[in-house]
Amino acid sequence: MSVDVSRSSADKGSLSEIFGAFLKLGLISFGGPIAHLGYFRDELVVRRRWLTESAYADLVALSQFLPGPASSKVGFTLGVMRGNSLMGGLVAWLGFTMPSALVLFAFALGAAAFTGPVAEGFIHGLKLVAVAVVAQAIWGMAKNLTPDRQRIGIALAAIAIVTAPIGMLGQIGAILVGALAGLWLCRSNGGPVTGHLEFPITRRAGAVALILFTLLLTLPPILASVTGNQAIALFDAFYRSGALVFGGGHVLLPLLQAQVVVPGWVSNETFLAGYGLTQAVPGPLFTFAAYLGAVMGPSPNGLIGASIALVAVFLPGGLLAYGVLPFWDMVRARPMAQAAMRGANAAVVGILGAAFYNPVWTSAVLTPVDFALALTGFLLLTVWKLPPWTVVMLLAACGTVSGLIEHFAWI
Incomplete structure (x- = not known):
């Protein structure tokens, strides 16, 4: 596998460039984590050429192995790479997370009621x-990552695994099976590594991050039980949820419901209202934590509660990514690891394909008009090469008009 992303001082991006790129993505990235990966690919791989397709697929595959929000881990990692520093990753996270977090925080304060046909x-x-967006991502990645029968077969096997009724283990199981199949089927595919994924992280720093991840997972529940401090209990609830979730933001919701509704911190009605609005905002679904932290019954709530919850739910995924990155390039440069990664990358295409059908297609394409609009958006992205934000505006407007027409037709 050829990965040509070697770093030099000329390749380093400024913090303002990183923040601007991810703020744009945070404003237009609708549709959940799978769609976010499509937006990232279009903006940072295709348009800005920050890294190659194979390198991007490597990072996506790595993120699938680790718990936490997949798109946010990929964004954080891309920020670290581009900025050549931890600060680059933090700036990328802030830009991508801030828009939806602010909207949900405002909604928690009663600033909007998002109901009605419009x-x-x-x-x-x-x-x-x-x-x-997801169709475009699959189209582009499949051409590069499943160019032969062996890898097409791995992608199809990944679809079968992900669609099997095994819950959140489906994604990580598909990646593992893809990697094992790659060891057998993909050893002669591709050439030697010509570049490397270089991160400004020492192994000592990576080890510290992994130790900190473990301490924050084990100590807060003990401290909350001993002291009865609600701020610690709040941090623990959201950190533990972020640390244990595999499979993207939607898997987080039942965990959070058990953490905040069952103990009576948030009513079920308030919880579901916030979840409804979360579907309408761009950026990571994990920003739902900002809403929940703000509407908490016990103090801290409001801005302090939202801040604690938001940081806590994203922190474990960031620590794990930062801890693993310094060892990642050494491992993937080995021939056997290259074969495994070719298989894992093919499995990523299969995972995207399965997610394209459910929940993306099944929740959106309900009528022939929906199919026509989705196909139009796909062609605008792939044939006319329009920027994603224009397609967002066009299809959102078309959906609004369609909703009004349907509403008045029933009156």
Whole structure:
């Protein structure tokens, strides 16, 4: 596998460049983590050429092995690479997370009520955007990562595994099976590594991050039980949820419901109202934590509660990514690791394909008009090469109009 992303001082991006790129993505990335990966690929791999397709697939595959929000881990890692520092990763996370977190925080304070036919049509239009974006990502990645029968077969096997009724283990199981199949089927595919994924992280720093991850997972529940401090209990609830979730943001929701609804911190009605709006905002679904932290019954709540919850739910994924990165390049440069990664990358294409059908397609394409709009968005992205934000605006507007027409047709 050839990965040509060697770093030099000329390749380093400024913090303002990184923040601007991810702020743009945070404003237009609708549709959940799978769609976010499509937006990232279009903006940072295709348009800005920060890294190659294979290197991007490596980072996506790595993120699937680790718990936490997949798209945010990839974004954080890309920020570290581009900025050549931890600060680059933090700036990338801030830019990508801030827009949706602010919207959800405002909603928690009662600033908006997102109901009615206009809102429903608008949300449906955004779901159609996700169909177009994910289809574009699959189209581009499949051409590069499944160019032969062996890897096409691995991708198909990954689809079968992910769609089997085994819950959140499906994704990581598909990646593992893909890697094992790659050891057998992909040893002669591809040439030697010509570049490397270089990160400004020492192994000592990586080890410290992994130790800190473990301490924050084990100590806060003990401290919360001994002291009865609600701030520690709040941090623990969201950190533990972020540390144990595999498979993206939607898997987080039942965990959070058990953490905040069952003990009576948030009512079920308030919880579901926030979840509804979360579907309409761009950026990572994990920013739902900002809403929950703000509406908490016990103090701390408001801005302090939102800040604690937001940082806590993203922190474990960031620590794990930062801890693993300094060892990643050494491992993937080995011939056997290259074969495994070719298989894992093919499995990523299969995972994207399965997610394209459910939940992306099944929740969005409900009528022939929906199919026509989604196909139009896909062609605008792939044939006319329009930027994603224009497709977002167009399909959201079309969804709003369609919702109004349907509403008045029933009156």
